[in-house]
Amino acid sequence: MKSVENLDKGNAMERGLNNRHVQFIAIGGTIGTGLFLGSGKSIALTGPSIIFVYIGVGIVMFLLMRAIGELMYRDPSQHTFINFITRYLGRGWGTFAGWSYWIVLVLIGMSEITAVSTYFITFFDTFGIDLSRSKWLIELCFLAALVAINLIAVKAFGEAEFWFSMIKITLICAMIATAVVMVVIGYHYDAVQITGHDGISPAGHAGLDNLLAGGGFQIAPNGWLSFLMSFQMVFFAYEMIEFVGVTVSETQNPRKVLPKAVNEIIVRVLIFYVGALVAIMCIVPWTTFTPNKDGSFASPFIMVFQYAGLNWAAALVFFVVITAASSALNSLLYSAGRHLYQLAAESDSPTFRRVGQVSNRKVPARAILLSAALILLSPVINAIPGVSGAFVLFASASSAVIIFIYILTMIAHRRYRCSADFIAEGFVMPAWRITNTIAIAFFAFVYCTLFLADDTRWPAVAGLVWLAVFGGYCLLHDRAHSRQSGRAGDSAAGDSAGDR
Numbered sequence: 001m002k003s004v005e006n007l008d009k010g011n012a013m014e015r016g017l018n019n020r021h022v023q024f025i026a027i028g029g030t031i032g033t034g035l036f037l038g039s040g041k042s043i044a045l046t047g048p049s050i051i052f053v054y055i056g057v058g059i060v061m062f063l064l065m066r067a068i069g070e071l072m073y074r075d076p077s078q079h080t081f082i083n084f085i086t087r088y089l090g091r092g093w094g095t096f097a098g099w100s101y102w103i104v105l106v107l108i109g110m111s112e113i114t115a116v117s118t119y120f121i122t123f124f125d126t127f128g129i130d131l132s133r134s135k136w137l138i139e140l141c142f143l144a145a146l147v148a149i150n151l152i153a154v155k156a157f158g159e160a161e162f163w164f165s166m167i168k169i170t171l172i173c174a175m176i177a178t179a180v181v182m183v184v185i186g187y188h189y190d191a192v193q194i195t196g197h198d199g200i201s202p203a204g205h206a207g208l209d210n211l212l213a214g215g216g217f218q219i220a221p222n223g224w225l226s227f228l229m230s231f232q233m234v235f236f237a238y239e240m241i242e243f244v245g246v247t248v249s250e251t252q253n254p255r256k257v258l259p260k261a262v263n264e265i266i267v268r269v270l271i272f273y274v275g276a277l278v279a280i281m282c283i284v285p286w287t288t289f290t291p292n293k294d295g296s297f298a299s300p301f302i303m304v305f306q307y308a309g310l311n312w313a314a315a316l317v318f319f320v321v322i323t324a325a326s327s328a329l330n331s332l333l334y335s336a337g338r339h340l341y342q343l344a345a346e347s348d349s350p351t352f353r354r355v356g357q358v359s360n361r362k363v364p365a366r367a368i369l370l371s372a373a374l375i376l377l378s379p380v381i382n383a384i385p386g387v388s389g390a391f392v393l394f395a396s397a398s399s400a401v402i403i404f405i406y407i408l409t410m411i412a413h414r415r416y417r418c419s420a421d422f423i424a425e426g427f428v429m430p431a432w433r434i435t436n437t438i439a440i441a442f443f444a445f446v447y448c449t450l451f452l453a454d455d456t457r458w459p460a461v462a463g464l465v466w467l468a469v470f471g472g473y474c475l476l477h478d479r480a481h482s483r484q485s486g487r488a489g490d491s492a493a494g495d496s497a498g499d500r
Helices: 004-010 019-030 033-074 082-089 091-125 132-152 154-184 208-215 224-237 241-246 254-263 265-283 300-307 313-345 365-375 378-382 385-417 432-452 454-499
Strands: none
Touching: 019 154, 019 241, 019 254, 019 265, 019 313, 033 224, 033 241, 033 254, 033 265, 033 300, 033 313, 033 385, 033 432, 082 091, 082 313, 082 385, 091 132, 091 313, 091 365, 091 378, 091 385, 091 454, 132 154, 132 313, 132 365, 132 378, 154 265, 154 300, 154 313, 208 265, 224 432, 241 254, 241 313, 254 265, 265 300, 300 313, 313 365, 385 432, 385 454, 432 454
16 A cells, blocks of 8 residues: 555545544534525424434435545545546546536535525524625625635645634533423423514423324324435435545545544434434424425524524524535635646646645635635626526536536446456445445435426436436537547557558
């Protein structure tokens, strides 16, 4: 097995991330705004059995991370796990995965910058301050600040993610602790007006018996269709969990830090997702979660704190949600920059290869700035009615496309295990033939569930179209390139024979 130093000869990045940074980056990649705001909808879909869905999906995502971890352990000089798709499945699939993943990151970044400004306005609205007219300025300032963090040095990015994660963890732990105290003392609460919820929420009490209310732990209390639809919601809550695999080429002692970060993901899932959901449903019976007229749901975190008598909870939760969205955008900028840098470095175009250069601070500054410039188009797109509708479709389709990339990653891992590159003393995925197959089958199952709901059916179709059109183009282009290279090689060999 080659040493990291030998593999790093072509690595222009600085290994500025230490163990503390990577551990909290891994946590940040696990916890998104979906837990704070979207978990109410998933609870309403299938009740307490949503806990088992979170555990099941979390285990499969852990298997994905074990596969990525094994590949990155083998060669920690790679800037992204996408490179292994190129190595083991060919340049055609690698090009498809690389460009698709970068586009997904940019589209999600556009959604996140919109979310940041929306949450920021909501936060100040709780104090009676209206900032709705400054939405575009808020987006510009947030993006500029995060771009600056990414351009300074990779260590600055790591520090920012450390503190973002600390804020998210603190809120989750505070909510769980509040719920435990309420359950222990048998707390009773009156009917209250919950911020973000239409109408008055009913009175009740805190207790473990709330988990059994309205059908309890029936697998599908609202029917099997709702239960199956919950898998896609939970899956998208875990989306971007693979982000820690993009930091390996800039991590100190990667072969020591990476296994620890990956192995602790499942523990974080149990504590932060499952622990939070159990705490929420012990305070708020799952039947209480009902949609507003616009289809939105109140934040379960706000509900718990307001039932506990903390009326300022809405402002606190939205402050943390701003942090979570900022963390997501910060990570997206980092990841998009590295992926575009890699694409540019491997490009045949001399002009595009200029994007694949690092700055004096050893960060891919040009790739980061270009990615940020595209993300900044979000407020412009949202202002054009005809274009915004198409953008929503493409943004939704991006979540479908990422499933293809996960499947390609698992297939690349299978090829690696059967190749001469495999090292038995590495960070080996256990029972890989079984666990790898389970992960691929599960991702295919999640994609099938996208066709069950009206709001995900067309994005699923758009994802298949993207796979057929762009994937087909990449494969055909690679085949043509290989033929051209072969002919050039044969011609050169003929010329050499003629000279002799």
